[in-house]
Amino acid sequence: MNQETRIAGCSQFAWRDGELHCEGLSLANLAEQYGTPLYVYSKAAMVERYQMLRQAFGPKAGIAYAIKSNSNLSLLRLFAELGAGFDLVSLGELRRIQAAGIKDADMVFAGVAKQEQELEAALEAGITFFNLESQRELALLEAAGERVGRSVPIALRLNVDVDAETHEYISTGRRQDKFGLDLDSASQALRQIRDSKRLQLVGYHIHLGSQIRSTRPFLEAFSRVEEFMAAAPEHREGLRYYDLGGGFGIAYGDGAGLLDVQALADQLLPRLEAHGLTAVLEPGRFLVGDAGILLSRVLGRKPGGERDFLLVDAAMNDLLRPSHYGAEHPVAAVSRPDRPPEGKVDVVGPICESGDFLALGRSLPDMQEGELLAVFSAGAYGAAMTLTYNSRPRPAEVLVDGESSQLIRRRDSYPDLWAQELDL
Ligand SMILES: Cc1ncc(COP(=O)(O)O)c(C=O)c1O
Numbered sequence: 001m002n003q004e005t006r007i008a009g010c011s012q013f014a015w016r017d018g019e020l021h022c023e024g025l026s027l028a029n030l031a032e033q034y035g036t037p038l039y040v041y042s043k044a045a046m047v048e049r050y051q052m053l054r055q056a057f058g059p060k061a062g063i064a065y066a067i068k069s070n071s072n073l074s075l076l077r078l079f080a081e082l083g084a085g086f087d088l089v090s091l092g093e094l095r096r097i098q099a100a101g102i103k104d105a106d107m108v109f110a111g112v113a114k115q116e117q118e119l120e121a122a123l124e125a126g127i128t129f130f131n132l133e134s135q136r137e138l139a140l141l142e143a144a145g146e147r148v149g150r151s152v153p154i155a156l157r158l159n160v161d162v163d164a165e166t167h168e169y170i171s172t173g174r175r176q177d178k179f180g181l182d183l184d185s186a187s188q189a190l191r192q193i194r195d196s197k198r199l200q201l202v203g204y205h206i207h208l209g210s211q212i213r214s215t216r217p218f219l220e221a222f223s224r225v226e227e228f229m230a231a232a233p234e235h236r237e238g239l240r241y242y243d244l245g246g247g248f249g250i251a252y253g254d255g256a257g258l259l260d261v262q263a264l265a266d267q268l269l270p271r272l273e274a275h276g277l278t279a280v281l282e283p284g285r286f287l288v289g290d291a292g293i294l295l296s297r298v299l300g301r302k303p304g305g306e307r308d309f310l311l312v313d314a315a316m317n318d319l320l321r322p323s324h325y326g327a328e329h330p331v332a333a334v335s336r337p338d339r340p341p342e343g344k345v346d347v348v349g350p351i352c353e354s355g356d357f358l359a360l361g362r363s364l365p366d367m368q369e370g371e372l373l374a375v376f377s378a379g380a381y382g383a384a385m386t387l388t389y390n391s392r393p394r395p396a397e398v399l400v401d402g403e404s405s406q407l408i409r410r411r412d413s414y415p416d417l418w419a420q421e422l423d424l
Helices: 003-008 027-034 043-057 073-082 091-099 116-124 136-148 183-195 216-231 261-274 321-325 414-418
Strands: 013-016 019-022 038-042 062-066 085-088 107-109 129-132 152-157 199-205 241-243 278-281 292-302 308-312 331-333 341-348 357-365 372-375 396-401 404-409
Touching (some): 019 038, 043 261, 043 278, 043 396, 085 091, 091 116, 129 136, 129 199, 129 241, 136 183, 136 199, 216 261, 261 278
Parallel strands (some): 038 396, 062 085, 199 241, 308 341
Antiparallel strands (some): 013 019, 292 372, 331 372, 396 404
């Protein structure tokens, strides 16, 4: 991996003659055409990541794109065309699939507090399975099955108490996390499923957290599931799927690479096959994270008590991850990034919060007003988590394919900001 690829996370964002490009297009031209702040995505980068997973896990595995990571309709359509299914967590996400005109995709439905109307709609839409998160859901699923007149496929989400060693807020597989069923509750739930005419156990589900870069937690989790399956014959009746969740980590520029998905597949698939289980994956960040950047214009520089501030036109409402999770996205000047650094700066936006920053203590050249700054690896949980706080219009999004670009979300207009309000 060369230095550029390491910063950008993928080869589709690269400098040519000192100017950053996305595939065949200059970012400076895109900023001119669409304005800033602007999300720019590379189609080729998403296709490449999808193929990497497909190659590693083979044609039979279900790759269910985690819609929550970036739910733009155009990206959903792209993944559907590539053959992906979808991982949903809300009725809104199901409605997005339908709005995108996607038919017959495999879908799985997770979520710790599912509601009746969501379950019914998903069942009607032909969901592949629900990820059961608590015993509370059994009655809801049973009732949904009765009303819709279908049997209800369930992959029971086990909480196997494995620490994914990631950020507190994105750890989901430990005993203290709110997700899944501990093994005792799972045994009870299995009895209820067996006694029901409508409910049908089809697999197990695990999701340990996000941004996991080692294969160890995935393998350890499956060992716990194997122990659970071995514990009683009714723990393995009717099983077809093992959904290993998402959380496949990316680099965020700090040198450690992507999760080695080939090594994971090589170690896990033979074990699944031995139990007659088909793998289902739920990647979000891995597919879209590195494929997107947030482009922002420099407004000026302000001397600070400890470090200077680089003031830019993007803010925490446009990219929440740095202030919410302490996420460290690589940043670089779009033009001539190799100028000598001018000390370390905090990159901050216009929002009235000290927590409004995109990057802290970074070495950047002396960037002048009007220059462009790229925030890398912003394709996942970037646009999807935008807010209109401080009455800031949410940014536009553009998809680049070779030499062409397409606006896939227009910037909010000011009237969009109050369109839902009733002016009494
Ligand atoms: C159940 C489930 N599956 C998949 C994902 C996707 O995670 P990632 O984007 O890290 O792959 C998440 C993320 O929160 C999740 O909760």
